[in-house]
Amino acid sequence: xNKREFIKKSIAGVVAGSVLSIPESFGKEKQxxxxxxxxxxxxxxxxHFKLDQALEMMRKVDVHYLCIKDFHxxxxxxxxxxKAFHEKLAQYNVTGYAVGPIYMKTREDIDKxxxxxxxxxxxxxxxxxxxxxxxxxxxxxxxxxxxYAIHNHGPEDKLYPDATSIYSRVKNLDKRLGLCFDMGHNxxxxxxxxxxxxxxxDRIFDLHLxxxxxxxxxxxxxxxxxxxxxxxxxxxxxxxVKYSGxxxxxxxxxxxxxxxxxxxxxxxxxxxxxxxx
Amino acid sequence: xNKREFIKKSIAGVVAGSVLSIPESFGKEKQxxxxxxxxxxxxxxxxHFKLDQALEMMRKVDVHYLCIKDFHxxxxxxxxxxKAFHEKLAQYNVTGYAVGPIYMKTREDIDKxxxxxxxxxxxxxxxxxxxxxxxxxxxxxxxxxxxYAIHNHGPEDKLYPDATSIYSRVKNLDKRLGLCFDMGHNxxxxxxxxxxxxxxxDRIFDLHLxxxxxxxxxxxxxxxxxxxxxxxxxxxxxxxVKYSGxxxxxxxxxxxxxxxxxxxxxxxxxxxxxxxx
Numbered sequence: 119x120n121k122r123e124f125i126k127k128s129i130a131g132v133v134a135g136s137v138l139s140i141p142e143s144f145g146k147e148k149q150x151x152x153x154x155x156x157x158x159x160x161x162x163x164x165x166h167f168k169l170d171q172a173l174e175m176m177r178k179v180d181v182h183y184l185c186i187k188d189f190h191x192x193x194x195x196x197x198x199x200x201k202a203f204h205e206k207l208a209q210y211n212v213t214g215y216a217v218g219p220i221y222m223k224t225r226e227d228i229d230k231x232x233x234x235x236x237x238x239x240x241x242x243x244x245x246x247x248x249x250x251x252x253x254x255x256x257x258x259x260x261x262x263x264x265x266y267a268i269h270n271h272g273p274e275d276k277l278y279p280d281a282t283s284i285y286s287r288v289k290n291l292d293k294r295l296g297l298c299f300d301m302g303h304n305x306x307x308x309x310x311x312x313x314x315x316x317x318x319x320d321r322i323f324d325l326h327l328x329x330x331x332x333x334x335x336x337x338x339x340x341x342x343x344x345x346x347x348x349x350x351x352x353x354x355x356x357x358x359v360k361y362s363g364x365x366x367x368x369x370x371x372x373x374x375x376x377x378x379x380x381x382x383x384x385x386x387x388x389x390x391x392x393x394x395x
Numbered sequence: 396x397n398k399r400e401f402i403k404k405s406i407a408g409v410v411a412g413s414v415l416s417i418p419e420s421f422g423k424e425k426q427x428x429x430x431x432x433x434x435x436x437x438x439x440x441x442x443h444f445k446l447d448q449a450l451e452m453m454r455k456v457d458v459h460y461l462c463i464k465d466f467h468x469x470x471x472x473x474x475x476x477x478k479a480f481h482e483k484l485a486q487y488n489v490t491g492y493a494v495g496p497i498y499m500k501t502r503e504d505i506d507k508x509x510x511x512x513x514x515x516x517x518x519x520x521x522x523x524x525x526x527x528x529x530x531x532x533x534x535x536x537x538x539x540x541x542x543y544a545i546h547n548h549g550p551e552d553k554l555y556p557d558a559t560s561i562y563s564r565v566k567n568l569d570k571r572l573g574l575c576f577d578m579g580h581n582x583x584x585x586x587x588x589x590x591x592x593x594x595x596x597d598r599i600f601d602l603h604l605x606x607x608x609x610x611x612x613x614x615x616x617x618x619x620x621x622x623x624x625x626x627x628x629x630x631x632x633x634x635x636v637k638y639s640g641x642x643x644x645x646x647x648x649x650x651x652x653x654x655x656x657x658x659x660x661x662x663x664x665x666x667x668x669x670x671x672x
Binding site (some may be wrong): 175178179180310315341342343377378382383384386390394 | 423452455456457582585587588589610618619620621623624625626627630654655656658659660661662664665666667668669670671
């Protein structure tokens with residue numbers, strides 16, 4: 119149920135119920151416009167869980183968009199298996215909005231990746247290509263009319279440690295070639311997430327929402343509420359640049375028992391979004 | 396670790412780590428003053444769980460104040476049992492800040508309740524006394540120098556449906572006699588939580604933090620993030636009146652499997668608090 123339906127239902131409850139007087143100022147009747155960006159979950163958060171378990175966690179935290187990882191939907195899935203996968207997601211009111219991240223070390227990997235996305239029925243791929251394949255990738259984006267979001271992975275990543283290393287290589291290529299901006303890894307490399315959102319937002323197609331414990335290589339993902347990144351400022355920056363993609367929570371702490379941390383992070387995101395509108 | 400220590404540690408991490416450049420604006424270095432109020436959990440949230448299980452959930456959500464219910468520490472506990480109880484809480488870095496709610500239907504119940512609180516070592520009792528015992532209770536508060544917070548329980552509660560029904564009866568009694576303000580039940584009775592915080596804050600000693608699905612008798616507790624009460628406005632009101640007690644989360648949905656909902660609620664509270672500072 120979206121917010122408007124919820125408020126409607128609540129007002130109906132007031133009319134039908136045993137209310138003595140209707141308070142004027144408690145509520146959210148005057149909803150401000152929804153943001154163009156949405157909350158999702160990056161499939162990697164559920165690396166230790168089967169799809170059913172992952173979807174059950176998504177149901178509990180009321181999140182409805184999933185970036186699909188191949189451990190939940192293998193690259194060689196048949197049409198029937200893909201259909202069954204989407205039907206299962208639909209049972210939980212979840213949409214698979216993209217696939218990846220997918221490491222694509224060869225042009226054959228790229229070709230297979232695009233065909234996989236096509237069969238899955240999404241038009242956004244999160245991936246990690248080699249530098250020398252970027253022009254090839256640019257032509258593939260045009261051919262398929264897909265967007266391709268390259269993922270930055272911090273100090274240990276020789277190809278794409280930060281947003282700048284991606285943007286500088288794609289800025290003159292097809293406009294459908296851009297970034298899956300990982301705000302945590304970017305800061306682990308010493309780069310301000312807010313400044314880079316402002317700089318590169320025209321090519322940011324997906325985003326790994328997270329917080330980290332330190333602005334250094336040894337920084338670890340933590341609950342969105344407990345890290346060093348100023349999330350209210352981050353959300354305000356997304357609004358400022360009119361970001362319209364997903365904020366895909368990638369939760370990498372307590373990965374074998376992540377529900378509490380995912381729920382706290384989802385709550386924190388919603389609290390910040392509501393309080394800064 | 397508090398925020399200041401956390402920031403210190405993070406900055407140390409930057410100095411020690413492999414950071415290429417130190418971003419200037421990502422973080423929370425410029426912490427604003429902590430609020431005088433704190434987040435706690437009302438023991439009733441854990442009615443289906445043993446103390447160890449409750450404390451394990453509190454550890455996961457990083458909350459450190461508990462209002463003690465008698466199902467975790469019975470009224471007839473011995474001095475040794477009370478000592479062991481506090482030691483167990485200390486292992487989880489949790490402080491039992493009050494006892495209750497306790498129904499006190501007779502003066503004997505009141506006498507026993509005050510002696511129980513004294514043996515437990517807290518100076519705040521949440522309770523439900525009869526109207527005719529309020530003057531007696533006023534004298535007990537003076538005798539023990541304890542505060543006593545009467546709990547409002549909504550439309551079904553013949554004694555104290557809302558904050559007004561308490562305040563009007565205690566305003567001329569000892570100043571240590573006041574309210575445990577249940578914002579959810581208050582709105583289920585049709586009374587605006589924010590307006591009543593402003594009206595009665597001088598006698599509000601404790602607070603049941605929650606959200607509800609409808610401003611009517613049939614309204615149910617839900618995740619703090621999913622109800623009809625405007626929580627950002629609520630937090631701003633607490634600051635405006637300089638509330639200095641606990642915000643004690645009372646989570647009454649999915650009570651046999653509450654961890655995800657508690658975590659989402661804790662995250663939402665923290666997000667709202669951080670974003671409105």
